[in-house]
Amino acid sequence: MAMVGLFWIAEGDVYVGAKPTGMAPGVRLTAEGVVALGDGQDGLYLWEDVNALTVSDVPVKTLMRQVGVFTEVALDTVMNLAAPVGPTRTGEAPPLMTLSVGSADGEHELKAYVAAAVGYSPTEVGLSRTLLSRLTEGAATMATTLAAMSEWGRTWEGGSPRVSQREALLREWLA
Template identity: 35%
Template sequence: MAMVGLFWVTPDAVYVGSPPTAIGSCVRLTAEGLEAEDPDGSRAWTWEGLRSAVVEDVPAESPSGRATKFFGSMISAAFGAFLGEGPPEMTLRLETEAGPEAVTVHSAAAGGYGAEEAALSQDLLARFVAGTADPRTLEEWGREHSREGTPKPREREAVLRTWAQA
């Protein structure tokens, strides 16, 4: 498993924010669209049915203690998921054909995300909605690289740029 920007990538799936929490909450990206799971059930939207998708309330990383916070956040997110406690919450705001929707997603980085990494992630999410990028690119990367763990910040930014151009 690996965190790249606002995405959590495994060999089998790609999520916005963290992987499924202990109570099953998550937002998964697929070639067809977004799938949201929470204790109240599941919802899905096709990319064609979305006008926009933006993650709000993204926790910002402070420049000091970046590495310590990163590793601490990974442990915190994993431990919190194990105990049923969610990591910090973000909101995925969707504009759909039927109107606005809001979905809670959990941060995979309790210490926050770097500004560039968050901006590149938002851009990539917008490209999925516009049909100019394909989530299967992330899935392929996950099958090849996610077992290596989370790349360093500059490497994550480079990966996000590559995904946006694929």
């Protein structure tokens, strides 16, 4: 499993945002279409009906966001040392981002958890948005792009690549 831009690739499966578990919301991209997963959202939006994919509510990595995450972790650690029994913020769910699926019958908003703890790099966000847009350009483009992403996921071993590698992969899939 690895994060590349706004995508989570687990073996041959491609998700927008984090791969959902249980009834958590999520979005999977398949050869057939966009699949809404989780409690409160379900459905399959076939590629032939999808004319736009846009994503919003994406946290962008900034120095302030990184400092904020570090501060929260440090504060939780101190609080747990001082009073080991009690609630902590570490159990909070990650933020949600929204994938809007445009089709002839309107726009459908799907939710997915963010996979990056401190946000995504601005370059990764831009490349990912362009890639999502490209998936709606036609069956050949979509099939080739998703096949390349899936194949990479099946052959990749290890965790998420470094930022520069992720950006290079996104550019390769856009070529």
